[in-house]
Amino acid sequence: MKILAVLAFSFLKVGLFSFGGGFAMISLMQNLAVGKNHWLTNSQFSAAIALGQVTPGPISISATFIGYKVAGLLGAFISTIAVFLPSLGAMYLLEKFYLKIRGNQFTQSIMHGVLPVIVALILSVAFSLGKENILR
Amino acid sequence: MVLATAALILPSFLIIVLLSGLFLTWEGNHLVRGAMAGLTAGVVGLMLAVVWALVKKFPRRWYYYMSTSCALLASLYLKLNPIWLVLLGGGQERSRYWFKEFVLNQDLETQLTSERM
Numbered sequence: 243m244k245i246l247a248v249l250a251f252s253f254l255k256v257g258l259f260s261f262g263g264g265f266a267m268i269s270l271m272q273n274l275a276v277g278k279n280h281w282l283t284n285s286q287f288s289a290a291i292a293l294g295q296v297t298p299g300p301i302s303i304s305a306t307f308i309g310y311k312v313a314g315l316l317g318a319f320i321s322t323i324a325v326f327l328p329s330l331g332a333m334y335l336l337e338k339f340y341l342k343i344r345g346n347q348f349t350q351s352i353m354h355g356v357l358p359v360i361v362a363l364i365l366s367v368a369f370s371l372g373k374e375n376i377l378r
Numbered sequence: 379m380v381l382a383t384a385a386l387i388l389p390s391f392l393i394i395v396l397l398s399g400l401f402l403t404w405e406g407n408h409l410v411r412g413a414m415a416g417l418t419a420g421v422v423g424l425m426l427a428v429v430w431a432l433v434k435k436f437p438r439r440w441y442y443y444m445s446t447s448c449a450l451l452a453s454l455y456l457k458l459n460p461i462w463l464v465l466l467g468g469g470q471e472r473s474r475y476w477f478k479e480f481v482l483n484q485d486l487e488t489q490l491t492s493e494r495m
Contacts, residue, residue, distance in 0.1 A: 259465075298389060306391055330379070364432075
């Protein structure tokens with residue numbers, strides 16, 4: 243039961259802070275599943291990402307794999323809901339305000355600041371996955 | 379909206395549950411391992427492609443490249459949590475604009491339109 247709560251909380255956090263699309267999420271998920279909790283090895287993680295790519299949906303579906311690995315079917319279900327919930331909420335709010343804040347300086351400046359960080363995060367994940375693949 | 383999202387996710391959810399079940403039972407198999415190694419290479423290539431597409435969007439300013447390198451070093455060597463990096467990145471750019479607007483009194487509207495993503 244505790245592991246389900248941990249899964250839900252962690253994936254809510256991942257869903258909440260992954261500005262910049264699915265690829266930004268990969269870095270957060272790696273940090274969570276490989277770095278912090280040792281749920282997956284690095285090669286299992288790259289399998290998760292690959293499987294997330296093969297399926298038709300968005301890439302954040304990799305969360306489902308991690309949840310399944312950790313706590314079975316229920317874990318998969320809970321992680322999926324948790325990872326999509328923040329964006330769903332954000333979409334609900336944005337639907338009302340998006341057109342107003344789209345060109346807004348405040349939003350623009352934050353997005354400009356996040357963009358280079360996203361690039362760095364994707365590079366760093368690509369580096370750690372690629373290193374694993376080459377070195378063995 | 380909730381229904382639409384659920385409908386979008388459901389097929390992939392089912393497929394991935396099936397695939398992960400298969401993958402976790404056959405993980406030791408050398409065929410599966412070979413396939414995964416190939417897929418990983420593909421995923422890395424895809425990520426590099428995404429990076430390239432994003433870098434092309436950078437306005438040609440040195441601090442974007444600076445910011446990228448700093449964040450890269452911080453995540454590779456300091457193992458800083460990505461959440462903090464994202465918040466830091468947003469925060470530093472926000473404060474830079476704030477500084478320009480209120481301390482230097484520059485006109486930002488024209489600048490932003492030229493930089494808009």
